[in-house]
Amino acid sequence: MFRENSVKLGIAPIGWTNDDMPELGKEITFEQCVSEMALAGFSGTEIGNKYPRDPHVLKRALSIRNIEIVSAWFSTYLTTKPYEITEKSFLEHRDFLHEMGAKVIVVSEQGKSIQGQDIPLFEHKPSFLDQEWGRLASGLERLGELAHEKGMKLVFHHHMGTGIQTADEINRLMEMTDPEKVHLLYDTGHLYFSDENPLDVLKKFQHRVHHVHLKDVRNPIANRVKEEKLSFLQAVKEGVFTVPGNGDIDFEPVLKSIGESDYTGWLLVEAEQDPAIANPFEYALMARQYLKETAGV
Template sequence: MDKFPFQLGIHPINWVGEDVKEHGNDTTFEQIVDEIQALGLRGTEMGRKYPTDSALLKEELSKRGISLSSQWKTVLFSDPAYRDVELADYREHAKFLQGMGSKVISTCEGGGSLHFDARRTPNEKEVLRLDEAGWRSLAEGLNAAGAIAQEYGLKLTYHHHGGTVIESPQEIDRLMELTDPSFVYLLFDTGHAYYGGADPLKVLQKHYDRIAYVHLKDIRQDVLDRSRAEQADFVTCIRNGVFTVPGDGCIDFEPIIKELVTRGYDGWAMLEGEQDPEEHPAYDYAKQSLLYLNSLKTT
């Protein structure tokens, strides 16, 4: 795994779904981390099967030589009425990650999403895009949360994400324009970039100076096309199998990895598949993905 200047890890979402709860729901924490260790990887994100007691989690990860890179944090900053409560919660999140030795907080606005916004109702079908006031409020909230993250030696890395208000390349661009680069960084996700209509390589090149964390995720083009024709929502797309690990989909990772290597990116890059492990066993798919990534020409 020393071929790259960056640290290669893997997200537990390959074993246990976060957005689709039935995916891998019977999988244990021990199976996940044992298989991460067997893959020779040294980093993981927090998952819903992981122990929440930090001392126990540290012990279990440490004895397998694994570090906790981050933990997802949904925020609701687009509505200023929630900001004080959200920032207090963000501080607690930062304290936990600091104690685990993490350096970044994976952060995503939930407001307007069908799946992350508890205010939405089951009969609604579309993401509510931000108005001007929402954009301003989101940027202000993220800047404030980024300052809190800095207090704890962390970076707020914004996760552009399918089915949310920051999904398209234009939305990524605007978020980067409106937020303070000293407080708000970008979590570059290849799969979500493609899902949102972007060329992942162009997103990487355009915003490299803001990128502090990377997710390596692939897309099945045929599934995406079929899901879009059916006007499927984001979670249905996952159930349909739109995502997979690098090397198993349509994204050409060679220029992406070459760009990261050439620029000397030295943060975490996490393998992600987010698919049903009954049909696509996480360990087997990750092993093949690692072979694929190591076969790429990076110079």
């Protein structure tokens, strides 16, 4: 399904310790997290809040486990704050990731976001005014240029509870931005949870995709989130997300489409759950086995 050496497999630390809800996995150390990633058969990770920020310390801890840094989340506020504020933080973030050998920078627009608030996820989803769209597009292009200075790519993360969540919003952003400056992070779980067809979105924007998050969704919990008007964080605690093959997304055509494309880079398993309920090592093993059986990687 995948050409030899075209993709590498990573897993996000959010299954072990949650940056948005530090109480989830608070007892799990950085060392346990990355050791279990390696033991489960993954070779890459994004950066979590417990990771050392000293590049030398982090490199040593990862190298002895044969783990690479893939990227790390960066919040922009281009729709609500002056561009210069975002740029200053972005440059520090870019330089740290470059030092760690990452090739992509994951960016999500958090202006007006409700993803971290105790607000019904679907009833209060934010949207942008035309002038905010303009500031977002131009700001992302400028950040994309800064990423290119280091030979890196800016990949935009569509996300539940933000102004860029639906297929229409992704389409508008892609149309408004230079494909050489702004690329797309394709996340199966956020698309499916937003009532989009992940395969349709992939086929439409595959030429812009330079990073992939593989995340599954449990339909019964997703439906309850809508019916009971739960927040995004409540949805996570209830277990709306899980690893590929453990939920209700049909991953086979998605993986086949990625494999048949020109995509090269990381396939990153990401499934934020309560580690007290969903043992992260067991779920990492589950995901690794599923990808081996389904996609041959």
